[in-house]
Amino acid sequence: MQTEPERNELPPMLVSSWQRCRKWGVDPKRVQDELLTDGELEDRRERMHDLFQACKPILETLYTQVRQSDFMVLVSDRDGYIVAKWGEPPFTERASRVRLDVGANWEERVKGTNAIGTALAESKPVTVWGNQHFCEENRFLTCYAAPLYSPTGELVGILDVSGDARLHHPHTLGMVITAAQACQARLLLQQTRRELVLHMREMDAVMESLGQPLIAVDTDGLITRLNQSAARLLGNPMADCIGQPMTRWFDSDDVQALLTKSDRDVTILSFADSDVSWVAKSVQDERKRTFRIHLAGRTPADRQSDGVKPVSNLVMDCPKVRKVFELAVRIAPSPLTLLIRGETGTGKDRLARAVHEASGRKGAFVAVNCGAIPATLVESELFGYEKGAFTGARKNGYKGKFEAADGGTLFLDEIGDMPTASQVALLRVLEEKKVTRIGSHRPIPVDVRVIAATHQNLEQAVAEGRFRADLFYRLREMELVLPALRERTDLRLLADHFLKQVEQELGRAIKVSAEVWPILEQYDWPGNLRELRQVIRQAAYQACLIRGVDWITPQDLPTLRREESGSEKTVSFFSIDDAEERAIAQAIQAAHGNLSAAARLLGIGRTTLYRKLHKFPHLKPRC
Numbered sequence: 001m002q003t004e005p006e007r008n009e010l011p012p013m014l015v016s017s018w019q020r021c022r023k024w025g026v027d028p029k030r031v032q033d034e035l036l037t038d039g040e041l042e043d044r045r046e047r048m049h050d051l052f053q054a055c056k057p058i059l060e061t062l063y064t065q066v067r068q069s070d071f072m073v074l075v076s077d078r079d080g081y082i083v084a085k086w087g088e089p090p091f092t093e094r095a096s097r098v099r100l101d102v103g104a105n106w107e108e109r110v111k112g113t114n115a116i117g118t119a120l121a122e123s124k125p126v127t128v129w130g131n132q133h134f135c136e137e138n139r140f141l142t143c144y145a146a147p148l149y150s151p152t153g154e155l156v157g158i159l160d161v162s163g164d165a166r167l168h169h170p171h172t173l174g175m176v177i178t179a180a181q182a183c184q185a186r187l188l189l190q191q192t193r194r195e196l197v198l199h200m201r202e203m204d205a206v207m208e209s210l211g212q213p214l215i216a217v218d219t220d221g222l223i224t225r226l227n228q229s230a231a232r233l234l235g236n237p238m239a240d241c242i243g244q245p246m247t248r249w250f251d252s253d254d255v256q257a258l259l260t261k262s263d264r265d266v267t268i269l270s271f272a273d274s275d276v277s278w279v280a281k282s283v284q285d286e287r288k289r290t291f292r293i294h295l296a297g298r299t300p301a302d303r304q305s306d307g308v309k310p311v312s313n314l315v316m317d318c319p320k321v322r323k324v325f326e327l328a329v330r331i332a333p334s335p336l337t338l339l340i341r342g343e344t345g346t347g348k349d350r351l352a353r354a355v356h357e358a359s360g361r362k363g364a365f366v367a368v369n370c371g372a373i374p375a376t377l378v379e380s381e382l383f384g385y386e387k388g389a390f391t392g393a394r395k396n397g398y399k400g401k402f403e404a405a406d407g408g409t410l411f412l413d414e415i416g417d418m419p420t421a422s423q424v425a426l427l428r429v430l431e432e433k434k435v436t437r438i439g440s441h442r443p444i445p446v447d448v449r450v451i452a453a454t455h456q457n458l459e460q461a462v463a464e465g466r467f468r469a470d471l472f473y474r475l476r477e478m479e480l481v482l483p484a485l486r487e488r489t490d491l492r493l494l495a496d497h498f499l500k501q502v503e504q505e506l507g508r509a510i511k512v513s514a515e516v517w518p519i520l521e522q523y524d525w526p527g528n529l530r531e532l533r534q535v536i537r538q539a540a541y542q543a544c545l546i547r548g549v550d551w552i553t554p555q556d557l558p559t560l561r562r563e564e565s566g567s568e569k570t571v572s573f574f575s576i577d578d579a580e581e582r583a584i585a586q587a588i589q590a591a592h593g594n595l596s597a598a599a600r601l602l603g604i605g606r607t608t609l610y611r612k613l614h615k616f617p618h619l620k621p622r623c
């Protein structure tokens with residue numbers, strides 16, 4: 001039996017988990033089990049019927065990949081009960097002895113720190129290896145778990161791969177995360193129409209598009225479902241995207257083209273307010289109406305074919321910001337690494353692109369959001385891997401982002417979120433100017449200008465041991481700091497710019513009444529330019545579509561209300577959506593979860609209520 005780990009050997013997520021177990025009084029030497037009766041197990045399985053029906057091929061493929069190494073695949077429901085398993089003796093027999101089996105509850109409060117329970121508690125993927133398990137009898141295990149989400153963002157269960165601790169490999173978690181993403185994509189595809197007809201074709205599509213963004217739309221171009229990659233791309237939580245028009249994010253002409261094209265055509269879909277674009281392919285029903293959109297990143301070849309676009313639409317009339325951009329253009333040609341700092345939404349990404357464009361570097365601008373990649377995949381994403389480098393790796397290997405940015409610029413956004421283990425590897429590449437793919441011994445020389453960005457206080461992260469001091473100094477050979485919106489003097493110009501974008505969407509000119517400006521100017525703008533854009537868009541829609549007028553008045557602004565609590569400020573927005581959400585919640589509660597009765601109380605049809613619940617999936621009664 002292995003000994004308990006030292007506290008500093010546990011990753012921070014597991015330290016919190018151990019603390020929770022101690023608080024609950026879990027006994028590491030004597031585990032209490034919580035088991036379902038056969039009938040209860042059947043009920044819980046039935047509730048996950050859609051998931052199993054949609055994801056069976058993915059779970060079986062995952063099992064085929066891990067069975068040679070004696071691993072088993074498990075699925076738990078959202079309460080931690082294992083409802084399905086794929087595995088073979090002798091390992092399943094050892095696992096059954098500690099009740100790692102169907103019908104048993106693996107929540108932390110029952111089984112102590114373990115991958116299923118901790119992934120549930122944190123809603124995050126996690127590895128729990130050997131003596132990182134809180135209970136002694138589980139320390140022969142290594143387990144990798146990732147949350148399973150519905151296409152509307154609810155946590156429905158946990159996907160877990162477990163095996164003998166001696167066979168631990170950090171990359172296995174990446175494989176589990178990828179399979180969980182594929183399950184979500186598969187559920188999304190199943191819940192869109194025409195499933196049976198498209199079945200074979202879509203199976204391939206799912207396998208190809210594991211982590212690729214997928215969006216399902218209705219015939220009006222409103223988003224009905226999406227996966228996490230798509231939500232990340234759109235920059236909003238999944239639930240906030242449901243029911244929204246694609247034109248909220250993408251250029252309206254491109255969206256129109258996409259909705260009317262045949263399903264063999266691809267469209268370049270540009271973000272409405274930036275020069276980032278995606279390749280999108282629509283899938284249509286027999287009446288030639290688009291109901292599903294696959295998005296894929298543009299390849300460097302795509303990008304090069306239309307040359308490096310200038311940073312268009314950059315608005316600034318604030319001396320502080322102009323100084324930053326002037327300095328940026330001056331330092332652009334130098335090979336020094338650059339650290340861009342600034343609060344979220346201040347334009348760090350736009351500044352990094354401006355530096356690349358002014359640098360004269362011929363290669364691509366490649367952006368990586370370090371906070372969005374699972375920790376275990378950061379290195380393979382940045383440095384690439386050889387074929388067969390690890391279980392679940394792509395057949396032909398993978399060229400990492402450093403190689404993709406060769407001769408160009410690599411933008412490492414949210415650098416403060418990079419796991420410490422990967423920081424060492426990054427530092428080595430910066431020092432040696434060579435990358436070695438995982439599974440290879442051959443260093444490949446690369447000529448890459450690195451720009452990193454963060455909204456975090458990196459000095460504090462260094463002091464707390466979360467960020468390596470040597471990497472911090474290496475990344476900060478030059479530094480640019482973008483001011484927050486509240487420090488800028490050009491709010492009106494920016495607001496006008498964002499208003500023009502909405503005017504294009506709405507197809508009419510909109511004015512702003514004089515009383516609006518002081519309200520905007522006195523607000524704190526925690527979300528900076530991104531938040532300003534959102535407020536202007538919401539106000540314009542409220543004025544035009546709800547009030548039917550062409551000018552924005554203070555009543556159209558979402559209430560920018562602050563509640564002081566200690567030193568912390570929270571901002572709440574009240575809008576038509578809020579009122580609608582409250583009314584639906586109250587009706588469902590009054591009708592004790594019966595949706596037909598709730599619809600009657602609201603005076604709307606049952607179908608309309610269902611449609612509205614896409615917008616507020618958290619209000620759906622739990623079954």
Ligand SMILES: Nc1ncnc2c1ncn2[C@@H]1O[C@H](COP(=O)(O)OP(=O)(O)OP(=O)(O)O)[C@@H](O)[C@H]1O
Pocket residue numbers: 273274313314315316342343344345346347348349350351413455497529530533
């Ligand atoms: N000078 C500008 N003119 C017009 N739009 C801008 C300008 N700067 C930023 N924006 C817009 O503001 C939004 C936020 O900018 P950006 O994504 O570059 O911020 P960020 O600091 O990188 O955000 P995060 O910290 O969340 O990564 C984007 O929609 C961007 O197009």
